[in-house]
Amino acid sequence: MRVIVLGGDGYLGWALTLRLIARGYEVVAVDNLYTRRAVEECGSTSALPILNTVERAKAIKEIFDGNYKFYMADVTDYHELYKIIEESKPDAIVHFAEQRSAPYSMRSARHAAYTMYNNIVSTINLIYAVKEIDKNIHIVKMGTLGEYGTPNFDIPESAFVDAHINDKKDSIIVPKFANSWYHWSKVHDTNNLIFANKLWGITVTDIMQGPVYGSRTKDIRDERLFTRLDFDETWGTVLNRFCVEAVLGLPLTVYGRGGQTRGFLSLEDSVEALARLIEHPPETGGYRVVNQFTQAYSINELAKIVSNAAAKLGIEVKADHIENPRVEKEEHYYNPERKVLPSLGLSKPSVDIEDAVYEIIRDLSNYKERLEAYKEVIMPKVRWR
Amino acid sequence: MRVIVLGGDGYLGWALTLRLIARGYEVVAVDNLYTRRAVEECGSTSALPILNTVERAKAIKEIFDGNYKFYMADVTDYHELYKIIEESKPDAIVHFAEQRSAPYSMRSARHAAYTMYNNIVSTINLIYAVKEIDKNIHIVKMGTLGEYGTPNFDIPESAFVDAHINDKKDSIIVPKFANSWYHWSKVHDTNNLIFANKLWGITVTDIMQGPVYGSRTKDIRDERLFTRLDFDETWGTVLNRFCVEAVLGLPLTVYGRGGQTRGFLSLEDSVEALARLIEHPPETGGYRVVNQFTQAYSINELAKIVSNAAAKLGIEVKADHIENPRVEKEEHYYNPERKVLPSLGLSKPSVDIEDAVYEIIRDLSNYKERLEAYKEVIMPKVRWR
Numbered sequence: 087m088r089v090i091v092l093g094g095d096g097y098l099g100w101a102l103t104l105r106l107i108a109r110g111y112e113v114v115a116v117d118n119l120y121t122r123r124a125v126e127e128c129g130s131t132s133a134l135p136i137l138n139t140v141e142r143a144k145a146i147k148e149i150f151d152g153n154y155k156f157y158m159a160d161v162t163d164y165h166e167l168y169k170i171i172e173e174s175k176p177d178a179i180v181h182f183a184e185q186r187s188a189p190y191s192m193r194s195a196r197h198a199a200y201t202m203y204n205n206i207v208s209t210i211n212l213i214y215a216v217k218e219i220d221k222n223i224h225i226v227k228m229g230t231l232g233e234y235g236t237p238n239f240d241i242p243e244s245a246f247v248d249a250h251i252n253d254k255k256d257s258i259i260v261p262k263f264a265n266s267w268y269h270w271s272k273v274h275d276t277n278n279l280i281f282a283n284k285l286w287g288i289t290v291t292d293i294m295q296g297p298v299y300g301s302r303t304k305d306i307r308d309e310r311l312f313t314r315l316d317f318d319e320t321w322g323t324v325l326n327r328f329c330v331e332a333v334l335g336l337p338l339t340v341y342g343r344g345g346q347t348r349g350f351l352s353l354e355d356s357v358e359a360l361a362r363l364i365e366h367p368p369e370t371g372g373y374r375v376v377n378q379f380t381q382a383y384s385i386n387e388l389a390k391i392v393s394n395a396a397a398k399l400g401i402e403v404k405a406d407h408i409e410n411p412r413v414e415k416e417e418h419y420y421n422p423e424r425k426v427l428p429s430l431g432l433s434k435p436s437v438d439i440e441d442a443v444y445e446i447i448r449d450l451s452n453y454k455e456r457l458e459a460y461k462e463v464i465m466p467k468v469r470w471r
Numbered sequence: 472m473r474v475i476v477l478g479g480d481g482y483l484g485w486a487l488t489l490r491l492i493a494r495g496y497e498v499v500a501v502d503n504l505y506t507r508r509a510v511e512e513c514g515s516t517s518a519l520p521i522l523n524t525v526e527r528a529k530a531i532k533e534i535f536d537g538n539y540k541f542y543m544a545d546v547t548d549y550h551e552l553y554k555i556i557e558e559s560k561p562d563a564i565v566h567f568a569e570q571r572s573a574p575y576s577m578r579s580a581r582h583a584a585y586t587m588y589n590n591i592v593s594t595i596n597l598i599y600a601v602k603e604i605d606k607n608i609h610i611v612k613m614g615t616l617g618e619y620g621t622p623n624f625d626i627p628e629s630a631f632v633d634a635h636i637n638d639k640k641d642s643i644i645v646p647k648f649a650n651s652w653y654h655w656s657k658v659h660d661t662n663n664l665i666f667a668n669k670l671w672g673i674t675v676t677d678i679m680q681g682p683v684y685g686s687r688t689k690d691i692r693d694e695r696l697f698t699r700l701d702f703d704e705t706w707g708t709v710l711n712r713f714c715v716e717a718v719l720g721l722p723l724t725v726y727g728r729g730g731q732t733r734g735f736l737s738l739e740d741s742v743e744a745l746a747r748l749i750e751h752p753p754e755t756g757g758y759r760v761v762n763q764f765t766q767a768y769s770i771n772e773l774a775k776i777v778s779n780a781a782a783k784l785g786i787e788v789k790a791d792h793i794e795n796p797r798v799e800k801e802e803h804y805y806n807p808e809r810k811v812l813p814s815l816g817l818s819k820p821s822v823d824i825e826d827a828v829y830e831i832i833r834d835l836s837n838y839k840e841r842l843e844a845y846k847e848v849i850m851p852k853v854r855w856r
Contacts, residue, residue: 164584195603196549199547199549199592202595203591206591206659207584207588210652214579238639238640239637239641240637242637247636248636248637249634249636251634254623255623256623256624256646258646258648261634261636261644262644263644265666270659270662274591274659274662277647277658277659285856413670471670
């Protein structure tokens with residue numbers, strides 16, 4: 087099996103690369119290193135130290151003797167992308183090469199426009215390259231559960247759903263309502279992919295993933311293999327950010343009342359789910375939607391989990407309810423369907439969330455001094471209003 | 472009243488500019504002249520000769536003594552746009568500065584990506600500039616009825632609609648299903664505008680317009696004031712294309728069975744509707760959706776109208792059913808709500824469609840020789856599949 091990972095230098099991209107290499111697959115990673123630069127633009131860095139791309143390739147060679155190739159290239163450049171796909175002849179292409187931060191997209195007109203441009207054009211280029219080169223290549227596209235917002239209906243794992251509108255029945259694209267330019271760019275991607283699937287029969291797995299937490303997977307057994315771990319207001323997802331706050335002795339920054347409920351999963355479960363989705367593609371020409379999470383938690387529940395795990399390491403933490411910089415419902419219905427992952431043998435979290443959080447805090451504790459310098463980038467400054 | 476017309480050099484942009492100038496308003500027109508170049512890229516030209524931008528400004532001065540200013544600028548450049556809006560202090564901004572051809576967007580990866588980039592980023596820039604400079608500026612955004620496709624439900628004039636999904640009720644964005652990258656870019660714009668309206672209270676009129684036909688408005692009483700009229704496979708809307716075919720003695724190119732039904736309106740009715748929508752904005756912070764057409768026709772009915780009008784000028788035409796280059800239903804339900812325009816006094820077409828078509832054919836007949844050179848760009852070559 088040969089897999090191209092677009093965005094292969096990122097949090098998930100690098101961790102998935104290691105999982106595929108460990109499984110004996112050939113991996114062609116593509117990245118423009120935008121995230122490394124953009125995190126620096128925000129005055130921050132990865133909480134765990136990561137190697138540069140040359141050292142990473144060397145580590146894969148030494149530790150796994152893996153078949154790995156890295157291209158520094160930009161997926162918004164159609165001809166670069168086309169050449170790489172044409173030469174690599176992959177079975178699947180995983181598309182992570184998107185600007186992935188909601189707060190980053192809300193910083194200014196430039197950040198909003200960049201997010202729209204980069205995410206939408208990269209996906210359009212991927213669609214066309216696959217259509218032109220080989221329609222059997224399976225596109226595995228990373229989306230987000232945030233595309234749906236928090237609707238009153240149960241979120242199905244499908245592109246279309248039956249709806250009754252003014253007493254008439256129709257099959258409609260599952261309704262979405264995103265809450266940032268980033269999340270909207272993903273909705274636009276989904277719409278574009280559904281259209282391409284209908285028109286050209288391109289095979290797609292569209293992954294609606296919840297926030298991921300974790301510093302390790304089974305493959306990350308050596309510090310040279312660390313994947314980036316972001317924690318600042320712009321790039322850090324909530325649970326990873328809470329862990330850094332715990333290590334630094336800061337109160338956990340709960341946005342608003344903390345009743346916001348999302349489906350979460352660990353880094354280990356995310357890469358394992360991705361590997362299985364690649365190994366078990368939908369039928370050729372199919373469009374598969376996956377609600378990718380293992381369990382739903384409210385932000386308040388997460389704060390409790392972090393405080394319990396930290397206590398085991400002798401760290402006392404408290405939660406602070408700070409003004410919510412985002413515009414989102416803080417109490418709401420939430421019920422995404424979850425059938426695809428269980429059908430691939432992933433019914434439950436592989437590790438208990440408190441154990442995973444314990445592991446993150448332990449890993450981070452070794453880098454406490456490094457993190458002290460970044461205290462000011464944790465509190466939210468980007469406001470939605 | 473001071474109005475900025477983004478895309479002021481185009482078919483509608485120029486015609487609306489003349490209507491607003493004739494009403495005594497100040498108009499600031501902005502255009503990057505992309506359409507002029509892109510039509511040439513497709514080997515075509517405007518069927519009616521149009522002046523360049525300097526001559527156009529001079530004609531407005533001489534004929535109307537109008538208060539008119541033209542900027543050659545690109546709306547995807549945030550700082551250019553910001554400066555123009557800040558200096559002009561407009562009451563309303565009409566946004567026509569979008570790539571407006573479905574076939575153009577379907578030509579290649581580059582054309583698809585350009586359409587997405589230009590249309591989405593220009594709208595994002597407009598949203599941010601208005602938010603930063605003055606949230607009371609009324610954004611009048613040109614969308615298309617094509618955003619909806621041909622749904623089984625009645626298309627309401629609203630951003631949201633109640634829907635029952637799996638026995639649960641929710642308010643959802645009115646479902647869309649577009650049939651080209653161009654139409655999808657407009658759906659993405661609509662979603663982005665609805666989000667901006669919810670988040671920042673920006674005042675929007677989102678116009679879902681049907682195809683426009685016509686060579687004249689009441690203001691175009693002099694050939695110096697001609698607006699562009701496109702007729703080729705890429706840039707010509709169906710009725711204008713049929714008229715050129717009639718003049719050239721070519722059979723009318725009906726795509727497929729010709730049962731495709733759309734809501735049409737004349738250029739006169741389009742600019743009058745636009746002027747009234749500008750004069751009667753929604754309440755501040757409101758989001759108004761307008762289904763802008765005066766009557767629905769099938770393509771077969773249009774072919775009949777053209778053949779009747781042509782007969783009055785002694786021209787005999789026949790219709791050819793050619794293979795449909797697009798992917799679209801050729802028989803379907805179609806019922807868009809139509810309340811906003813009647814509430815502004817526009818219940819019916821101001822001119823009979825057959826009379827308007829007669830006028831187009833008569834205008835075009837004066838330029839028959841000029842058109843002879845462009846016969847080959849009429850037949851569709853860009854195919855959706």
